[in-house]
């Protein structure tokens with residue numbers, strides 16, 4: 156049960172506390188933020204609306220704790236992360252329950268998110284021990300004009316305080332994918348969880364607390380991003396921001412100071428289908444890629460670009476699979492569950508109505524009850540329709556029929572997003588050429604886009620992001636190279 160047993164400390168009456176200086180606290184604001192259950196559309200939980208003074212205290216504690224943590228041996232940091240991973244997995248039940256109630260994630264997927272998060276923390280601990288345990292050794296005489304009089308030793312040092320802001324769709328997994336690299340690299344970490352998903356994140360943070368991390372090293376500030384966000388992202392104590400979410404990330408990147416940024420933003424992942432593709436394989440991947448978690452994944456297939464000659468056959472196959480998707484509450488593990496908020500459902504409906512007005516073919520009848528939108532495939536979508544370019548973040552998938560591969564690549568590259576894409580063909584040579592021509596951070600050949608496995612690099616071009624994620628890249632991004640140069644009085648060459 157959420158907020159009970161080992162989690163009893165994190166609740167004050169009916170409001171969840173925030174985490175500061177190693178303790179669970181009630182905000183002096185006297186205000187709380189309601190978290191609306193997307194299925195019932197009623198208040199499910201409440202969290203503290205933290206004040207600016209409380210943020211200042213957290214930042215001071217984070218700075219102090221980081222200085223000590225940076226001097227903690229790497230193996231000890233790894234040991235604590237392994238412990239946190241084990242505690243997290245042990246308590247997957249209540250955390251998954253929060254995900255079901257706060258973001259309507261289907262029950263099984265909610266458990267998977269927590270287990271995947273535990274694995275990510277453990278993997279990061281191991282990878283950190285490997286890559287942070289190594290540095291470079293350079294000699295000066297490889298650069299013209301130099302004798303071997305200088306030895307350069309490089310190592311990776313922490314940045315300081317990392318601010319982590321994950322989105323609603325993976326409030327636990329996309330939080331630990333920032334927390335674990337920050338900590339293994341010797342940084343302290345301040346988490347601002349998404350409002351929808353905040354209670355799952357608070358439970359997850361308590362697992363780190365139970366693992367015994369030093370006071371002040373990890374903190375969790377709750378409150379609406381629109382109210383507390385600017386104060387956090389522009390705080391002078393923050394040395395790096397790792398953000399995953401929508402256009403908010405673009406605004407943050409304009410306001411943040413001269414600090415490293417890791418931004419994973421939206422996507423309009425295209426699925427290009429050639430005439431020689433295995434259409435059964437394509438249909439399975441369109442269903443998995445387009446409709447899992449009701450399309451609320453940045454890596455969801457968001458537009459199908461299919462060669463006209465095989466379009467009828469493909470649309471038929473996908474249609475018959477859409478008819479088998481179960482629709483209903485997350486507790487029943489339905490494939491399609493309510494989208495996260497009413498405003499999100501309204502936005503999706505706006506895209507559907509625009510496509511209807513402009514003449515798209517509806518493969519199913521459009522149906523909505525509250526935040527629940529039935530899966531919908533829209534055929535014969537044209538570039539003048541909003542859905543051809545905008546990201547619904549819902550169970551609605553447009554199909555654009557193309558006459559050439561070049562037309563598909565052109566559509567993909569004309570998007571302001573450039574996260575992932577995929578291409579289906581039996582011709583590997585063509586697949587490679589198309590992959591190289593698609594201007595996206597990743598191209599999947601014969602499979603739907605996906606972030607995982609979590610140690611793979613994950614990045615977007617254009618409005619889809621800055622920097623790269625994935626365990627190794629995140630650790631590197633949260634460190635800086637430090638050199639020490641030994642200057643010798645005379646050249647010294649090792650003899651062969």
Ligand SMILES: NC(=O)C1=CN([C@@H]2O[C@H](COP(=O)(O)OP(=O)(O)OC[C@H]3O[C@@H](n4cnc5c(N)ncnc54)[C@H](OP(=O)(O)O)[C@@H]3O)[C@@H](O)[C@H]2O)C=CC1
Pocket residue numbers: 320321322323324347348349350351378379380381383384385388399400401402403404407419420421422452453546548574615619
């Ligand atoms: N590339 C990727 O890896 C992913 C991208 N996304 C993208 O994210 C979007 C949906 O996620 P969603 O959570 O709604 O995204 P948002 O950008 O609305 O929110 C993301 C996070 O930013 C916080 N936030 C809001 N305003 C501010 C602010 N002014 N300053 C700092 N933080 C702020 C939010 O808090 P609060 O909830 O309190 O508003 C939340 O924690 C989609 O566009 C999707 O494509 C989503 C997942 C992964």
Ligand SMILES: O=C(O)[C@H](O)COP(=O)(O)O
Pocket residue numbers: 324325329451452453454455604605606607
């Ligand atoms: O938040 C997202 O949507 C992701 O980063 C995608 O993750 P996934 O491909 O594992 O669903």
